[in-house]
Amino acid sequence: MAPSTFTRRHFARIATWAVAGLALSRQALAQNQKPALKGQVVKIAVIEPLSGLMGSVGTSLLKSYQYLAEQFSASNPAGVRFEIVGFDNKLSPSETLGALKSAMDQDIRFIAQGTGSAPALALINAIEKHNQRNPGKEVLYLNHAATDPELTGSNCSYWHFRFEADTAMKMEALTSFIKDRPMVKKVYLINQNYSSGIQIAEAAKVGLRDKRPDITIVGDDRHPLAQIRDFAPYMAKVRASGADTIITGSWGTDLSLLIKAAEESGWKGSFYTYYAVVAGTPTALRQVDDNRVFQVAYSHYNMGGQMNVWMKEFQKRFNEDFYTHGVALVFELLSKSIHQAQSAEVIRVAEQMEGAKFKGFNGLVEMRKSDHQLQQPLFVTVWTSVSAQVPYSAEGTGKTFAPVREFTAEEVSRPSTCRMSRP
Structure with a gap:
C-alpha cells in the first residue's frame, strides 16, 4: 500500500509542477513578446x-x-x-x-x-x-x-x-445621387488621360445610361496629366455644348485650373467631382457659388x-x-x-x-x-458656406463640403474579379 500511495502522490506532484511550469512558460513567453514589440x-x-x-x-x-x-x-x-x-x-x-x-x-x-x-x-x-x-x-x-x-x-x-x-465604387454612388436630380440633363465628361480618368468616364456613361437614360452626354474630353496650364479651350467646348453639368475625376492643379477657367468663362453649371478637397482646389473654389460643386468620397470635412x-x-x-x-x-x-x-x-x-x-x-x-x-461607406457632399452644423473652413475660405447623402458599403460594393495567388 505504501509504495502505491507514494507513487500516486509522487506523480500528482509532478503533474502539478508540470502544469505550473507550463503556465510560467506561457507567462514568460507573453512577457518576452511584449518587449519585442514595445518600442519597436x-x-x-x-x-x-x-x-x-x-x-x-x-x-x-x-x-x-x-x-x-x-x-x-x-x-x-x-x-x-x-x-x-x-x-x-x-x-x-x-x-x-x-x-x-x-x-x-x-x-x-x-x-x-x-x-x-x-x-x-x-x-x-x-x-x-x-x-x-x-x-x-x-x-x-x-x-x-x-x-x-x-x-x-x-x-x-x-x-x-x-x-x-475605387473609381467604380465612387461612380456607383455619384450616379445614384444624380439619378434623383432632375436638373441634370446635359453632361460633359472631362478627365485626365490615364487609366483612372478613362475608367471614370466609362463608368459615368454606364451609370447614367442605367439610372438616367434621359441624360445626354454632350462631350467627353481627356487631357494630359499635370501638363495643361490653361483650360479655357476646354470650357469653350463645354459652353458650346450647352452642358449644365461637368463630371470629372481630375485632381490637383488640373482640377483647380479647370474650375478657374469655368469661373472666368461665366459658366454657371454644376461640377460633380472625386477630388475637390485636394490641396489648392478649395482655394480655387472660393468664389464659386454655394450648391454648385459636389464631391463623392469616403470622408468629408465635418466627420x-x-x-x-x-x-x-x-x-x-x-x-x-x-x-x-x-x-x-x-x-x-x-x-x-x-x-x-x-x-x-x-x-x-x-x-x-x-x-x-x-x-x-x-x-x-x-x-x-x-x-x-x-x-466602406461613401459620402456625397456639396460646397457651401460654413455654419454651426458644418463649421470646418476649407483652406480658410469660409466654405466647406457638407454631407448631403451617405451610401453604405453594401450599396457601393462591386463584385470581386480578383484571382489572387497566395504565398
Whole structure:
C-alpha cells in the first residue's frame, strides 16, 4: 500500500509542477513578446510626387503620414513606434521603382503610395516579383489613394491592400445621387488621360445610361496629366455644348485650373467631382457659388469625433488642410494587425490584415479578403458656406463640403474579379 500511495502522490506532484511550469512558460513567453514589440520601430516609405506641378499634393500626403505616425506611435495596441521616410517619385512609374529600390535597400518593408494609378501598378508588379524571389524579406504595399479598379481586379496582388474606394465604387454612388436630380440633363465628361480618368468616364456613361437614360452626354474630353496650364479651350467646348453639368475625376492643379477657367468663362453649371478637397482646389473654389460643386468620397470635412480633433490640430500645425483621411485607416489596420500577429514581419501582418473588420472614423469597414479592397461607406457632399452644423473652413475660405447623402458599403460594393495567388 505504501509504495502505491507514494507513487500516486509522487506523480500528482509532478503533474502539478508540470502544469505550473507550463503556465510560467506561457507567462514568460507573453512577457518576452511584449518587449519585442514595445518600442519597436516600424518604418513606412511614403512614395509620392514631392516636386513638380503635383508636388503640393505629395508633400501634403507626406505631412499627413508624419502627423498620424506621431499620433499612432503615442497610442497603438502593439506598442510599436512608426517612422516615416519620404521619397520623391515625380509622379513617374520609373522614378517610383527607383524609390522602391532605395526603400528596400534601407530595409523598409512597408510601402505607402496613392497619387497616380500608373505608379501604383508599377509598385504592385515589382513587389510581387521581389516577394517571390526573396522569401523572408517580403514587402507590403499600402495604397491610400490610387483608384484604378484593375489594381484589385486583374492586377490584384496578395501584397497590395487598398484603403481608398475605387473609381467604380465612387461612380456607383455619384450616379445614384444624380439619378434623383432632375436638373441634370446635359453632361460633359472631362478627365485626365490615364487609366483612372478613362475608367471614370466609362463608368459615368454606364451609370447614367442605367439610372438616367434621359441624360445626354454632350462631350467627353481627356487631357494630359499635370501638363495643361490653361483650360479655357476646354470650357469653350463645354459652353458650346450647352452642358449644365461637368463630371470629372481630375485632381490637383488640373482640377483647380479647370474650375478657374469655368469661373472666368461665366459658366454657371454644376461640377460633380472625386477630388475637390485636394490641396489648392478649395482655394480655387472660393468664389464659386454655394450648391454648385459636389464631391463623392469616403470622408468629408465635418466627420466629427477623433477626425475633427486631428483636422484642427493638423491645420493649426501646418497651416493647411488634412484631407487624405484614408491614411488614418492605414495606421488603424496596420496597428491592429501587428498587435494580433505579435510581429511586424510582413507575411504575418498581411495574414491579419486580409478579411479584417473594424470601426473606422467613417463607420464599419472591412478589408475584403478576396481582393484586398476596403469596403466602406461613401459620402456625397456639396460646397457651401460654413455654419454651426458644418463649421470646418476649407483652406480658410469660409466654405466647406457638407454631407448631403451617405451610401453604405453594401450599396457601393462591386463584385470581386480578383484571382489572387497566395504565398
